[in-house]
Amino acid sequence: MATSFPVAPFDATFVAQRPVHHRDLQGPKTITRNRLFPALVLIATLFFSAMLASKPARADPLVVDLSNHLVAISTGFTGTDVLLFGAIENKGDVVITVRGPERDMVVRRKERKAGIWINTKSAYVRNVPTYYATAASRPIELIANDRLLASYHIGLQNQRFVTTMDGDDTDDSLYRDALLRNMEYVGLFNDKPAKISFLSNQLFRTDVHFPANTPTGTYVIDVYLIRDGRIASIKSTPLVVSKTGISADVYDFAHRYSALYGIIAVIIAAIAGWIASVLFRKN
Protein backbone atom coordinates (compact mmCIF):
# COMPACT_ATOMS: atom_id res chain seq x y z
CA MET A 1 0.00 0.00 0.00
CA ALA A 2 2.99 2.26 0.49
CA THR A 3 3.96 4.13 -2.60
CA SER A 4 7.25 5.92 -2.58
CA PHE A 5 9.04 8.65 -4.34
CA PRO A 6 10.48 7.27 -7.58
CA VAL A 7 14.22 7.57 -7.07
CA ALA A 8 15.59 5.95 -10.18
CA PRO A 9 14.17 8.35 -12.81
CA PHE A 10 15.20 11.25 -10.65
CA ASP A 11 18.82 10.13 -10.72
CA ALA A 12 18.65 9.60 -14.44
CA THR A 13 17.40 13.13 -14.98
CA PHE A 14 20.14 14.53 -12.86
CA VAL A 15 22.90 12.65 -14.60
CA ALA A 16 21.58 13.73 -17.98
CA GLN A 17 21.61 17.36 -16.93
CA ARG A 18 25.06 17.45 -15.45
CA PRO A 19 27.36 14.61 -16.20
CA VAL A 20 29.98 14.37 -13.49
CA HIS A 21 33.16 12.42 -14.12
CA HIS A 22 35.02 10.81 -11.31
CA ARG A 23 38.20 12.53 -12.39
CA ASP A 24 36.55 15.91 -11.81
CA LEU A 25 35.95 15.05 -8.19
CA GLN A 26 39.63 14.65 -7.50
CA GLY A 27 42.09 17.51 -7.00
CA PRO A 28 41.66 21.04 -5.58
CA LYS A 29 38.42 21.73 -7.39
CA THR A 30 36.66 18.92 -5.48
CA ILE A 31 35.78 21.09 -2.51
CA THR A 32 33.82 23.60 -4.51
CA ARG A 33 32.14 20.87 -6.42
CA ASN A 34 31.14 19.02 -3.24
CA ARG A 35 29.60 22.16 -1.87
CA LEU A 36 27.80 22.67 -5.09
CA PHE A 37 26.47 19.15 -5.09
CA PRO A 38 23.62 19.51 -2.54
CA ALA A 39 22.52 22.74 -4.15
CA LEU A 40 22.35 21.01 -7.51
CA VAL A 41 20.36 18.17 -5.97
CA LEU A 42 17.91 20.66 -4.54
CA ILE A 43 17.51 22.51 -7.80
CA ALA A 44 17.06 19.27 -9.68
CA THR A 45 14.56 18.09 -7.11
CA LEU A 46 12.52 21.26 -7.35
CA PHE A 47 12.65 21.08 -11.13
CA PHE A 48 11.56 17.49 -11.10
CA SER A 49 8.81 18.02 -8.57
CA ALA A 50 7.44 20.82 -10.72
CA MET A 51 7.15 18.25 -13.48
CA LEU A 52 5.47 15.86 -11.06
CA ALA A 53 2.80 18.33 -10.06
CA SER A 54 0.76 17.51 -13.14
CA LYS A 55 1.11 13.76 -12.57
CA PRO A 56 -1.22 11.58 -10.42
CA ALA A 57 -1.06 12.12 -6.69
CA ARG A 58 0.51 8.75 -5.90
CA ALA A 59 3.91 9.93 -7.00
CA ASP A 60 3.91 12.93 -4.65
CA PRO A 61 7.36 13.06 -3.02
CA LEU A 62 7.52 12.22 0.66
CA VAL A 63 10.73 11.42 2.51
CA VAL A 64 10.67 10.19 6.10
CA ASP A 65 13.20 8.89 8.58
CA LEU A 66 13.60 8.31 12.30
CA SER A 67 16.37 9.51 14.60
CA ASN A 68 16.65 5.90 15.67
CA HIS A 69 15.19 2.70 14.26
CA LEU A 70 15.93 0.80 17.46
CA VAL A 71 14.50 1.62 20.87
CA ALA A 72 16.78 -0.22 23.26
CA ILE A 73 15.27 -1.10 26.62
CA SER A 74 18.19 -1.20 29.02
CA THR A 75 18.19 -1.39 32.81
CA GLY A 76 17.69 2.34 33.18
CA PHE A 77 14.87 2.60 30.62
CA THR A 78 12.11 4.98 31.68
CA GLY A 79 10.60 5.66 28.30
CA THR A 80 12.00 7.55 25.36
CA ASP A 81 11.17 9.87 22.46
CA VAL A 82 12.02 9.00 18.89
CA LEU A 83 12.32 11.89 16.48
CA LEU A 84 10.47 11.40 13.22
CA PHE A 85 11.43 13.85 10.51
CA GLY A 86 10.77 14.16 6.85
CA ALA A 87 10.26 16.36 3.85
CA ILE A 88 7.54 16.93 1.31
CA GLU A 89 7.78 18.86 -1.89
CA ASN A 90 4.37 20.44 -2.18
CA LYS A 91 2.43 21.96 0.64
CA GLY A 92 0.16 19.51 2.34
CA ASP A 93 -0.77 17.94 5.65
CA VAL A 94 1.05 15.07 7.27
CA VAL A 95 -0.54 12.43 9.50
CA ILE A 96 1.41 9.60 11.08
CA THR A 97 0.29 6.45 12.84
CA VAL A 98 2.47 4.26 15.04
CA ARG A 99 1.35 0.65 15.56
CA GLY A 100 2.98 -1.74 17.98
CA PRO A 101 3.17 -5.50 17.52
CA GLU A 102 -0.24 -7.19 17.65
CA ARG A 103 -1.49 -9.67 20.18
CA ASP A 104 -4.75 -11.18 21.37
CA MET A 105 -6.44 -9.67 24.42
CA VAL A 106 -9.20 -10.65 26.80
CA VAL A 107 -11.59 -8.00 28.08
CA ARG A 108 -13.45 -9.13 31.20
CA ARG A 109 -16.61 -7.59 32.53
CA LYS A 110 -17.42 -7.44 36.23
CA GLU A 111 -20.90 -7.79 37.65
CA ARG A 112 -22.12 -7.69 41.21
CA LYS A 113 -23.13 -11.14 42.43
CA ALA A 114 -24.19 -11.54 46.06
CA GLY A 115 -22.59 -8.20 46.87
CA ILE A 116 -19.21 -9.10 45.36
CA TRP A 117 -17.83 -7.86 42.05
CA ILE A 118 -17.07 -10.91 39.94
CA ASN A 119 -15.76 -11.33 36.39
CA THR A 120 -18.82 -12.75 34.69
CA LYS A 121 -18.52 -12.12 30.97
CA SER A 122 -15.62 -11.66 28.67
CA ALA A 123 -14.71 -10.89 25.08
CA TYR A 124 -11.74 -12.20 23.17
CA VAL A 125 -10.24 -9.55 20.93
CA ARG A 126 -7.87 -10.62 18.18
CA ASN A 127 -4.91 -8.70 16.72
CA VAL A 128 -4.89 -5.74 19.06
CA PRO A 129 -1.89 -3.46 18.56
CA THR A 130 0.01 -3.29 21.85
CA TYR A 131 0.82 0.34 21.15
CA TYR A 132 -1.00 2.94 19.08
CA ALA A 133 -0.34 6.62 18.62
CA THR A 134 -1.01 9.23 15.97
CA ALA A 135 0.35 12.64 15.11
CA ALA A 136 -0.95 15.28 12.74
CA SER A 137 0.16 18.66 11.43
CA ARG A 138 -3.30 20.18 12.03
CA PRO A 139 -6.43 19.04 13.89
CA ILE A 140 -7.17 15.81 12.10
CA GLU A 141 -10.80 16.69 11.30
CA LEU A 142 -9.53 19.63 9.25
CA ILE A 143 -7.17 17.40 7.28
CA ALA A 144 -9.38 14.53 6.23
CA ASN A 145 -12.99 13.43 6.50
CA ASP A 146 -14.13 10.42 8.50
CA ARG A 147 -14.51 8.25 5.44
CA LEU A 148 -10.91 8.67 4.41
CA LEU A 149 -9.65 8.08 7.96
CA ALA A 150 -11.84 4.99 8.23
CA SER A 151 -10.70 3.51 4.94
CA TYR A 152 -7.03 3.91 5.92
CA HIS A 153 -7.70 2.80 9.55
CA ILE A 154 -6.26 6.03 10.92
CA GLY A 155 -7.11 6.72 14.56
CA LEU A 156 -8.20 4.45 17.39
CA GLN A 157 -11.89 4.58 16.44
CA ASN A 158 -11.03 3.20 13.02
CA GLN A 159 -9.17 0.13 14.23
CA ARG A 160 -10.93 -3.05 13.17
CA PHE A 161 -11.00 -5.52 16.03
CA VAL A 162 -12.45 -8.99 15.71
CA THR A 163 -14.22 -9.75 18.98
CA THR A 164 -15.72 -12.98 20.22
CA MET A 165 -18.02 -12.69 23.21
CA ASP A 166 -18.71 -15.60 25.52
CA GLY A 167 -21.54 -14.06 27.52
CA ASP A 168 -25.04 -13.20 26.31
CA ASP A 169 -23.95 -9.70 25.29
CA THR A 170 -24.75 -8.77 21.72
CA ASP A 171 -23.06 -5.39 21.61
CA ASP A 172 -19.28 -5.64 21.35
CA SER A 173 -18.82 -1.86 21.44
CA LEU A 174 -18.83 -1.98 25.27
CA TYR A 175 -15.83 -4.28 25.21
CA ARG A 176 -14.19 -2.29 22.43
CA ASP A 177 -14.51 0.95 24.36
CA ALA A 178 -13.26 -0.76 27.51
CA LEU A 179 -10.22 -2.04 25.65
CA LEU A 180 -9.39 1.42 24.29
CA ARG A 181 -10.02 3.03 27.68
CA ASN A 182 -7.81 0.58 29.57
CA MET A 183 -4.98 0.77 27.03
CA GLU A 184 -5.14 4.57 27.13
CA TYR A 185 -5.05 4.44 30.93
CA VAL A 186 -1.75 2.52 30.92
CA GLY A 187 -0.36 4.97 28.36
CA LEU A 188 -0.04 2.57 25.43
CA PHE A 189 -2.85 4.02 23.35
CA ASN A 190 -3.03 7.69 22.58
CA ASP A 191 -6.24 8.98 21.09
CA LYS A 192 -5.15 12.60 20.89
CA PRO A 193 -2.86 13.15 17.91
CA ALA A 194 0.54 14.59 18.77
CA LYS A 195 1.66 17.75 16.98
CA ILE A 196 3.66 17.54 13.81
CA SER A 197 5.49 20.82 13.33
CA PHE A 198 6.59 22.19 10.01
CA LEU A 199 9.98 23.91 10.00
CA SER A 200 9.28 25.29 6.55
CA ASN A 201 6.75 24.37 3.92
CA GLN A 202 8.82 21.28 3.18
CA LEU A 203 10.39 20.01 6.40
CA PHE A 204 8.42 18.49 9.26
CA ARG A 205 9.23 16.79 12.54
CA THR A 206 7.51 15.21 15.51
CA ASP A 207 8.49 13.27 18.63
CA VAL A 208 6.98 9.83 19.10
CA HIS A 209 6.86 8.98 22.78
CA PHE A 210 7.40 5.43 24.04
CA PRO A 211 6.53 4.99 27.75
CA ALA A 212 8.41 2.78 30.22
CA ASN A 213 5.95 -0.08 29.74
CA THR A 214 6.40 -0.11 25.94
CA PRO A 215 5.99 -3.68 24.63
CA THR A 216 8.89 -5.15 22.70
CA GLY A 217 8.63 -6.09 19.04
CA THR A 218 8.48 -4.55 15.60
CA TYR A 219 6.49 -1.34 15.22
CA VAL A 220 5.21 0.09 11.96
CA ILE A 221 5.12 3.84 11.43
CA ASP A 222 2.94 4.96 8.53
CA VAL A 223 3.26 8.51 7.25
CA TYR A 224 0.43 9.92 5.13
CA LEU A 225 0.73 13.03 3.02
CA ILE A 226 -2.79 14.40 2.64
CA ARG A 227 -3.79 17.21 0.35
CA ASP A 228 -7.30 18.47 -0.40
CA GLY A 229 -8.78 15.65 1.64
CA ARG A 230 -7.06 12.97 -0.41
CA ILE A 231 -4.06 10.77 0.29
CA ALA A 232 -1.24 12.09 -1.87
CA SER A 233 1.49 9.76 -0.70
CA ILE A 234 2.22 7.12 1.91
CA LYS A 235 5.51 6.04 3.43
CA SER A 236 6.04 3.23 5.87
CA THR A 237 9.02 2.74 8.14
CA PRO A 238 9.74 0.08 10.76
CA LEU A 239 10.94 0.59 14.30
CA VAL A 240 12.19 -2.14 16.59
CA VAL A 241 11.73 -2.01 20.36
CA SER A 242 13.94 -4.55 22.04
CA LYS A 243 15.54 -5.28 25.35
CA THR A 244 19.29 -4.96 25.53
CA GLY A 245 21.99 -5.59 28.08
CA ILE A 246 21.39 -7.34 31.38
CA SER A 247 17.60 -7.13 31.30
CA ALA A 248 17.51 -8.85 27.89
CA ASP A 249 19.90 -11.56 29.11
CA VAL A 250 17.84 -12.16 32.25
CA TYR A 251 14.63 -12.38 30.23
CA ASP A 252 16.13 -14.83 27.74
CA PHE A 253 17.61 -16.95 30.48
CA ALA A 254 14.35 -17.06 32.44
CA HIS A 255 12.52 -18.37 29.38
CA ARG A 256 15.20 -20.69 28.03
CA TYR A 257 16.48 -22.32 31.21
CA SER A 258 13.50 -21.74 33.49
CA ALA A 259 14.29 -24.45 36.06
CA LEU A 260 17.89 -23.28 36.40
CA TYR A 261 16.66 -19.68 36.60
CA GLY A 262 14.37 -20.62 39.50
CA ILE A 263 17.16 -22.43 41.32
CA ILE A 264 19.53 -19.48 40.83
CA ALA A 265 16.83 -17.09 42.06
CA VAL A 266 16.52 -19.18 45.23
CA ILE A 267 20.30 -19.31 45.72
CA ILE A 268 20.65 -15.54 45.25
CA ALA A 269 17.87 -14.95 47.80
CA ALA A 270 19.45 -17.41 50.25
CA ILE A 271 22.88 -15.76 49.93
CA ALA A 272 21.35 -12.30 50.40
CA GLY A 273 19.55 -13.46 53.54
CA TRP A 274 22.70 -15.07 54.92
CA ILE A 275 24.91 -12.04 54.15
CA ALA A 276 22.47 -9.77 55.95
CA SER A 277 22.47 -11.87 59.12
CA VAL A 278 26.30 -12.05 59.09
CA LEU A 279 26.57 -8.28 58.65
CA PHE A 280 24.18 -7.64 61.50
CA ARG A 281 25.83 -10.15 63.84
CA LYS A 282 29.01 -8.03 64.00
CA ASN A 283 27.18 -4.83 64.85
Place this chain on the structure above:
Amino acid sequence: MQIYLPIAEMSVNVLLILGLGGGVGFVSGLFGVGGGFLITPLLIFFGIPPAVSVATAANQIVASSLSGVIVHWRRGNVDVKMGLVLLAGGLVGSSSGVGIFAWLRSLGQIDLVISLCYVVFLGTIGGMMMIEASRAIFRTRRKSGTIRRNKKHQHGFFHRLPLKVRFYRSGLYVSALLPLLVGFLVGLLTALMGVGGGFVMVPAMIYILGMPTSVVIGTSLFQIIFVSANVTILQSIQTHTVDVALALLLVSGAVVGAQFGARFGAKIKAEYLRAGLAALVLIVCIKLALDLVITPNDLFSVAPGNL
Protein backbone atom coordinates in the same frame (compact mmCIF):
# COMPACT_ATOMS: atom_id res chain seq x y z
CA MET B 1 15.93 6.61 40.55
CA GLN B 2 14.26 4.18 38.20
CA ILE B 3 15.15 0.63 37.23
CA TYR B 4 13.65 -1.50 34.46
CA LEU B 5 12.45 -4.89 35.64
CA PRO B 6 13.28 -7.57 33.05
CA ILE B 7 10.40 -9.99 33.77
CA ALA B 8 7.71 -7.54 34.91
CA GLU B 9 8.65 -5.46 31.82
CA MET B 10 8.18 -2.12 33.49
CA SER B 11 10.29 0.43 35.30
CA VAL B 12 9.92 1.09 39.01
CA ASN B 13 11.38 3.48 41.57
CA VAL B 14 14.29 1.77 43.32
CA LEU B 15 13.79 3.61 46.63
CA LEU B 16 10.08 2.80 46.70
CA ILE B 17 10.72 -0.94 46.30
CA LEU B 18 13.59 -0.86 48.83
CA GLY B 19 11.34 0.90 51.34
CA LEU B 20 8.52 -1.54 50.70
CA GLY B 21 10.91 -4.46 51.24
CA GLY B 22 12.27 -2.87 54.41
CA GLY B 23 8.84 -2.30 55.90
CA VAL B 24 7.62 -5.80 55.13
CA GLY B 25 10.96 -7.24 56.31
CA PHE B 26 10.54 -5.54 59.68
CA VAL B 27 7.08 -7.06 60.08
CA SER B 28 8.42 -10.42 58.95
CA GLY B 29 11.20 -10.42 61.54
CA LEU B 30 8.92 -9.10 64.26
CA PHE B 31 6.13 -11.65 63.94
CA GLY B 32 7.95 -14.54 62.32
CA VAL B 33 5.84 -14.56 59.19
CA GLY B 34 7.21 -14.51 55.65
CA GLY B 35 5.44 -11.24 54.96
CA GLY B 36 3.99 -12.53 51.69
CA PHE B 37 0.45 -11.66 52.74
CA LEU B 38 1.58 -8.03 52.86
CA ILE B 39 4.07 -7.90 50.02
CA THR B 40 1.88 -9.50 47.34
CA PRO B 41 -1.06 -7.07 47.73
CA LEU B 42 1.38 -4.13 48.05
CA LEU B 43 3.23 -5.02 44.83
CA ILE B 44 -0.08 -5.33 42.99
CA PHE B 45 -1.11 -1.99 44.48
CA PHE B 46 2.05 -0.39 43.00
CA GLY B 47 1.21 -1.69 39.54
CA ILE B 48 3.32 -4.85 39.31
CA PRO B 49 1.35 -7.52 37.37
CA PRO B 50 -0.36 -9.91 39.86
CA ALA B 51 1.32 -13.02 38.43
CA VAL B 52 4.77 -11.45 38.83
CA SER B 53 3.89 -10.18 42.32
CA VAL B 54 2.83 -13.62 43.54
CA ALA B 55 5.86 -15.47 42.14
CA THR B 56 8.43 -12.83 43.08
CA ALA B 57 7.09 -12.55 46.61
CA ALA B 58 7.84 -16.27 47.04
CA ASN B 59 11.43 -15.60 45.98
CA GLN B 60 11.77 -12.71 48.40
CA ILE B 61 10.34 -14.79 51.25
CA VAL B 62 13.22 -17.29 50.82
CA ALA B 63 15.68 -14.54 51.74
CA SER B 64 13.77 -12.87 54.53
CA SER B 65 12.84 -16.13 56.24
CA LEU B 66 16.42 -17.45 55.98
CA SER B 67 17.82 -14.29 57.53
CA GLY B 68 15.10 -14.48 60.17
CA VAL B 69 15.67 -18.14 60.97
CA ILE B 70 19.39 -17.58 61.62
CA VAL B 71 18.54 -15.22 64.47
CA HIS B 72 16.14 -17.77 65.97
CA TRP B 73 18.58 -20.62 65.33
CA ARG B 74 21.23 -18.93 67.48
CA ARG B 75 18.73 -18.72 70.30
CA GLY B 76 17.86 -22.39 69.82
CA ASN B 77 14.29 -21.58 68.90
CA VAL B 78 14.02 -23.97 65.95
CA ASP B 79 12.50 -27.44 66.29
CA VAL B 80 14.25 -29.01 63.29
CA LYS B 81 12.47 -32.36 63.61
CA MET B 82 9.05 -30.72 63.65
CA GLY B 83 10.15 -28.39 60.85
CA LEU B 84 11.15 -31.30 58.63
CA VAL B 85 7.85 -33.12 59.16
CA LEU B 86 5.91 -29.93 58.39
CA LEU B 87 8.14 -29.40 55.36
CA ALA B 88 7.42 -32.88 53.98
CA GLY B 89 3.71 -32.06 54.00
CA GLY B 90 4.41 -28.53 52.76
CA LEU B 91 6.32 -29.62 49.66
CA VAL B 92 3.52 -31.97 48.57
CA GLY B 93 0.89 -29.33 49.37
CA SER B 94 2.61 -26.46 47.55
CA SER B 95 3.32 -28.57 44.46
CA SER B 96 -0.31 -29.62 44.14
CA GLY B 97 -1.32 -26.02 44.93
CA VAL B 98 0.59 -24.74 41.89
CA GLY B 99 -1.39 -27.24 39.80
CA ILE B 100 -4.72 -26.07 41.26
CA PHE B 101 -3.61 -22.47 40.63
CA ALA B 102 -3.12 -23.20 36.92
CA TRP B 103 -6.54 -24.94 36.74
CA LEU B 104 -8.33 -22.01 38.39
CA ARG B 105 -6.61 -19.58 36.08
CA SER B 106 -7.93 -21.47 33.06
CA LEU B 107 -11.42 -20.91 34.50
CA GLY B 108 -10.70 -17.15 34.58
CA GLN B 109 -11.58 -16.77 38.26
CA ILE B 110 -8.16 -16.98 39.91
CA ASP B 111 -8.22 -13.34 41.09
CA LEU B 112 -11.54 -13.85 42.83
CA VAL B 113 -10.46 -17.14 44.43
CA ILE B 114 -7.23 -15.53 45.67
CA SER B 115 -9.11 -12.57 47.15
CA LEU B 116 -11.75 -14.79 48.78
CA CYS B 117 -9.02 -17.07 50.21
CA TYR B 118 -7.29 -14.03 51.66
CA VAL B 119 -10.46 -12.60 53.17
CA VAL B 120 -11.63 -15.90 54.67
CA PHE B 121 -8.27 -17.00 56.07
CA LEU B 122 -7.00 -13.61 57.18
CA GLY B 123 -10.38 -12.79 58.70
CA THR B 124 -10.74 -16.07 60.58
CA ILE B 125 -7.18 -16.28 61.83
CA GLY B 126 -6.84 -12.58 62.53
CA GLY B 127 -10.11 -12.56 64.45
CA MET B 128 -9.26 -15.66 66.48
CA MET B 129 -5.79 -14.41 67.29
CA MET B 130 -7.08 -11.02 68.28
CA ILE B 131 -9.63 -12.53 70.69
CA GLU B 132 -7.09 -14.94 72.17
CA ALA B 133 -4.32 -12.37 72.47
CA SER B 134 -6.50 -9.70 74.04
CA ARG B 135 -7.81 -12.26 76.55
CA ALA B 136 -4.22 -13.22 77.40
CA ILE B 137 -3.23 -9.58 77.79
CA PHE B 138 -6.31 -8.92 79.91
CA ARG B 139 -5.61 -11.95 82.12
CA THR B 140 -1.92 -11.22 82.73
CA ARG B 141 -2.82 -7.67 83.65
CA ARG B 142 -5.59 -8.66 86.02
CA LYS B 143 -3.83 -11.47 87.86
CA SER B 144 -0.14 -11.25 87.19
CA GLY B 145 1.56 -14.52 88.09
CA THR B 146 -1.42 -16.73 87.28
CA ILE B 147 -0.42 -18.84 84.32
CA ARG B 148 -3.10 -20.22 82.05
CA ARG B 149 -3.30 -24.04 81.83
CA ASN B 150 -1.46 -25.29 78.78
CA LYS B 151 -3.74 -27.02 76.32
CA LYS B 152 -1.08 -29.44 75.11
CA HIS B 153 -1.81 -31.83 77.94
CA GLN B 154 -5.46 -32.16 77.03
CA HIS B 155 -6.11 -35.34 75.07
CA GLY B 156 -8.48 -35.01 72.16
CA PHE B 157 -9.10 -36.65 68.78
CA PHE B 158 -5.74 -35.53 67.38
CA HIS B 159 -3.86 -37.40 70.06
CA ARG B 160 -5.46 -40.74 69.25
CA LEU B 161 -3.90 -40.81 65.75
CA PRO B 162 -1.17 -43.42 65.07
CA LEU B 163 2.54 -42.83 64.29
CA LYS B 164 3.25 -40.94 67.47
CA VAL B 165 6.59 -39.14 67.49
CA ARG B 166 8.36 -37.35 70.30
CA PHE B 167 9.36 -33.76 69.44
CA TYR B 168 11.81 -32.95 72.23
CA ARG B 169 12.42 -29.30 71.41
CA SER B 170 8.69 -28.56 71.41
CA GLY B 171 8.06 -30.89 74.34
CA LEU B 172 5.36 -32.69 72.36
CA TYR B 173 4.43 -36.33 71.85
CA VAL B 174 1.97 -36.30 68.94
CA SER B 175 1.19 -38.24 65.80
CA ALA B 176 3.41 -37.27 62.84
CA LEU B 177 0.25 -37.26 60.69
CA LEU B 178 -0.86 -34.08 62.41
CA PRO B 179 2.09 -31.84 61.42
CA LEU B 180 2.14 -33.57 58.00
CA LEU B 181 -1.48 -32.58 57.43
CA VAL B 182 -0.90 -29.04 58.73
CA GLY B 183 2.14 -28.73 56.44
CA PHE B 184 0.16 -30.01 53.45
CA LEU B 185 -2.78 -27.64 53.94
CA VAL B 186 -0.53 -24.63 54.54
CA GLY B 187 1.57 -25.58 51.50
CA LEU B 188 -1.60 -25.69 49.42
CA LEU B 189 -2.53 -22.18 50.56
CA THR B 190 1.04 -21.01 49.97
CA ALA B 191 0.82 -21.76 46.28
CA LEU B 192 -2.80 -20.60 45.91
CA MET B 193 -2.35 -17.29 47.67
CA GLY B 194 1.28 -16.61 46.80
CA VAL B 195 2.37 -16.29 50.41
CA GLY B 196 4.86 -18.02 52.69
CA GLY B 197 2.00 -19.22 54.85
CA GLY B 198 3.43 -18.02 58.16
CA PHE B 199 0.22 -16.29 59.13
CA VAL B 200 -1.58 -19.62 58.79
CA MET B 201 1.30 -21.78 60.02
CA VAL B 202 2.01 -19.89 63.24
CA PRO B 203 -1.54 -20.12 64.63
CA ALA B 204 -1.85 -23.72 63.39
CA MET B 205 1.28 -24.62 65.33
CA ILE B 206 0.04 -22.90 68.47
CA TYR B 207 -3.61 -23.93 68.43
CA ILE B 208 -3.64 -27.27 66.57
CA LEU B 209 -0.24 -28.74 67.39
CA GLY B 210 0.03 -27.06 70.77
CA MET B 211 3.66 -26.03 70.31
CA PRO B 212 5.21 -23.56 72.76
CA THR B 213 5.23 -20.00 71.34
CA SER B 214 9.01 -19.68 71.77
CA VAL B 215 9.82 -22.27 69.09
CA VAL B 216 6.86 -21.55 66.81
CA ILE B 217 8.35 -18.58 64.97
CA GLY B 218 11.77 -20.13 64.33
CA THR B 219 10.30 -23.45 63.23
CA SER B 220 7.74 -21.80 60.97
CA LEU B 221 10.46 -19.69 59.30
CA PHE B 222 12.60 -22.81 58.91
CA GLN B 223 10.03 -24.68 56.87
CA ILE B 224 8.85 -21.55 55.00
CA ILE B 225 12.36 -21.22 53.46
CA PHE B 226 11.98 -24.54 51.69
CA VAL B 227 8.32 -24.29 50.77
CA SER B 228 8.80 -20.83 49.22
CA ALA B 229 11.95 -22.06 47.43
CA ASN B 230 9.81 -24.86 45.98
CA VAL B 231 7.15 -22.37 44.85
CA THR B 232 9.81 -20.06 43.34
CA ILE B 233 11.24 -22.86 41.22
CA LEU B 234 7.82 -24.20 40.17
CA GLN B 235 6.61 -20.70 39.21
CA SER B 236 9.82 -20.07 37.23
CA ILE B 237 9.18 -23.23 35.25
CA GLN B 238 5.41 -22.92 34.77
CA THR B 239 4.71 -19.21 34.46
CA HIS B 240 8.13 -17.48 33.97
CA THR B 241 6.98 -14.76 36.35
CA VAL B 242 9.78 -14.68 38.94
CA ASP B 243 11.56 -11.34 38.56
CA VAL B 244 15.04 -11.67 40.03
CA ALA B 245 15.74 -7.93 39.84
CA LEU B 246 12.54 -7.09 41.72
CA ALA B 247 13.20 -9.87 44.24
CA LEU B 248 16.77 -8.62 44.85
CA LEU B 249 15.52 -5.10 45.53
CA LEU B 250 12.84 -6.39 47.90
CA VAL B 251 15.37 -8.70 49.56
CA SER B 252 17.88 -5.89 50.07
CA GLY B 253 15.27 -3.88 51.92
CA ALA B 254 13.68 -6.86 53.65
CA VAL B 255 16.79 -8.51 55.13
CA VAL B 256 17.75 -5.25 56.81
CA GLY B 257 14.21 -4.72 58.04
CA ALA B 258 13.96 -8.33 59.26
CA GLN B 259 17.03 -7.92 61.50
CA PHE B 260 15.53 -4.93 63.24
CA GLY B 261 12.18 -6.69 63.42
CA ALA B 262 13.62 -9.81 65.06
CA ARG B 263 15.55 -7.76 67.66
CA PHE B 264 12.58 -5.57 68.39
CA GLY B 265 10.32 -8.62 68.65
CA ALA B 266 12.57 -10.25 71.27
CA LYS B 267 11.84 -7.37 73.66
CA ILE B 268 8.06 -7.63 73.38
CA LYS B 269 5.76 -10.01 75.21
CA ALA B 270 4.39 -12.84 73.08
CA GLU B 271 0.74 -11.92 73.57
CA TYR B 272 1.39 -8.32 72.49
CA LEU B 273 3.15 -9.67 69.40
CA ARG B 274 0.16 -11.88 68.63
CA ALA B 275 -2.23 -8.96 69.10
CA GLY B 276 -0.11 -6.84 66.76
CA LEU B 277 0.02 -9.52 64.09
CA ALA B 278 -3.73 -10.07 64.46
CA ALA B 279 -4.38 -6.35 63.95
CA LEU B 280 -2.19 -6.29 60.84
CA VAL B 281 -3.84 -9.41 59.40
CA LEU B 282 -7.29 -7.92 60.01
CA ILE B 283 -6.34 -4.64 58.31
CA VAL B 284 -5.19 -6.48 55.16
CA CYS B 285 -8.35 -8.61 55.32
CA ILE B 286 -10.63 -5.57 55.55
CA LYS B 287 -8.81 -3.86 52.68
CA LEU B 288 -9.23 -6.91 50.43
CA ALA B 289 -12.85 -7.38 51.49
CA LEU B 290 -13.63 -3.75 50.63
CA ASP B 291 -12.00 -4.20 47.21
CA LEU B 292 -14.39 -7.06 46.51
CA VAL B 293 -17.46 -5.08 47.54
CA ILE B 294 -16.77 -1.49 46.48
CA THR B 295 -17.73 -0.70 42.90
CA PRO B 296 -14.47 -0.66 40.91
CA ASN B 297 -13.48 2.40 38.86
CA ASP B 298 -13.72 0.40 35.69
CA LEU B 299 -16.04 -2.60 35.45
CA PHE B 300 -13.92 -3.93 32.61
CA SER B 301 -10.38 -5.25 32.81
CA VAL B 302 -7.98 -6.06 30.02
CA ALA B 303 -5.41 -8.84 30.00
CA PRO B 304 -3.32 -10.37 27.26
CA GLY B 305 -3.89 -13.97 26.24
CA ASN B 306 -6.70 -16.43 25.72
CA LEU B 307 -10.12 -16.77 27.24
